[in-house]
Amino acid sequence: xxxxxxxxxxxxxxxxxxxxxxxxxxxxxxxxxxxxxxxxxxxxxxxxxxxxxxxxxxxxxxxxxxxxxxxxxxxxxxxxxxxxxxxxxxxxxxxxxxxxxxxxxxxxxxxxxxxxxxxxxxxxxxxxxxxxxxxxxxxxxxxxxxxxxxxxxxxxxxxxxxxxxxxxxxxxxxxxxxxxxxxxxxxxxxxxxxxxxxxxx
Numbered sequence: 001x002x003x004x005x006x007x008x009x010x011x012x013x014x015x016x017x018x019x020x021x022x023x024x025x026x027x028x029x030x031x032x033x034x035x036x037x038x039x040x041x042x043x044x045x046x047x048x049x050x051x052x053x054x055x056x057x058x059x060x061x062x063x064x065x066x067x068x069x070x071x072x073x074x075x076x077x078x079x080x081x082x083x084x085x086x087x088x089x090x091x092x093x094x095x096x097x098x099x100x101x102x103x104x105x106x107x108x109x110x111x112x113x114x115x116x117x118x119x120x121x122x123x124x125x126x127x128x129x130x131x132x133x134x135x136x137x138x139x140x141x142x143x144x145x146x147x148x149x150x151x152x153x154x155x156x157x158x159x160x161x162x163x164x165x166x167x168x169x170x171x172x173x174x175x176x177x178x179x180x181x182x183x184x185x186x187x188x189x190x191x192x193x194x195x196x197x198x199x200x201x
Contacts, residue, residue, distance in 0.1 A: 001042050010092065014047035017099040020071040021050050026058035032159055033064040036082045040066065043092075049099060061153065062160060068094050070101075076144045080163075081156030085128030090137045103142035109189050113146045118200040120150040125164060125174040127157050132186045136173035139189055143196070150196075 002010075023040050027033035037054065044052035058067055066079040068091075075098065083091035097103060105113070122140045126133035140152035157164040157172060167176055175183040181195040 001038050007042075007046060010043065010046050013092065013096070014049065016096065017047060017049040019049075019099050019101070021095050021099045022069045022071065023050060023052045023095070024055040024058050024067040024069060025052070026056060026060050026063045026065040026067075027054055028063040030064070032082060036064040036066065039082060039084075043095075050095065061155075061163065064159075066091075068098050070098055075141075076148075076151030077141050078151070078153040080153060081159035086130060086134050087126060087128050087137065087154070087156070090134040093138065094141055097141065097145060101145075103145040104138050105142045105146065105189055109193055110146055112193055112197075113143060113150070116147050116149050116196070116200065118149060119178075120147070120196055120200060121178050122150065122152045122196075123167070123176040124152065124154045125157050125167065125169045125176070126154055126172050130172045133173045135186065136175060139187075139192060140175065142189075143192070 023044055025037055025040055027037060040052050044050040058065060060078050060080065062080060064081065067074065068077050069075065077094060079091065122143060124136050124140045126137065137154050140154065144150045144152040155163055157169055171184050173185070175187065175192065177195050178199040180199045183192065183195060
């Protein structure tokens with residue numbers, strides 16, 4: 001599925017992994033799920049630090065849904081669809097983030113996020129051809145990495161058109177926080193943080 005040159009590139013990148021990473025897939029009987037499974041098997045075969053398994057009980061809105069987890073911790077990171085196009089690279093970076101316990105937020109933002117003590121649900125609607133989507137995904141996943149109260153679900157609009165319609169997605173990236181606040185287009189972490197606090201009062 002992946003070209004040989006991409007496989008070699010990923011093998012080298014994965015040499016930087018530190019802790020084991022578990023990739024879990026909730027699937028159904030669709031071609032999209034089969035495609036996701038094939039891709040994830042291939043990615044996991046490139047490093048002994050990455051394991052892959054299908055988990056029907058994975059908590060998610062729909063299938064196919066992918067979770068990137070630590071060996072013993074679910075950070076609340078979810079990807080609904082198949083990470084292709086612009087989303088492929090950020091998916092690989094997410095594996096690195098989880099393995100290295102890193103995130104792409106400033107220290108000041110992290111201090112505020114660590115004070116959160118109420119559930120925060122972040123949905124990021126994307127398309128695989130959207131240039132502004134990967135940074136939005138990275139920020140959402142970073143928030144989830146820092147706080148046990150935050151979950152971040154990325155949703156491919158073309159894979160889940162019903163959800164895109166339900167949330168009135170006309171442009172991407174669209175970030176929805178606790179089904180209350182909505183942000184469209186590229187946003188910095190301070191703006192996202194402000195909307196998180198506005199939804200939890």
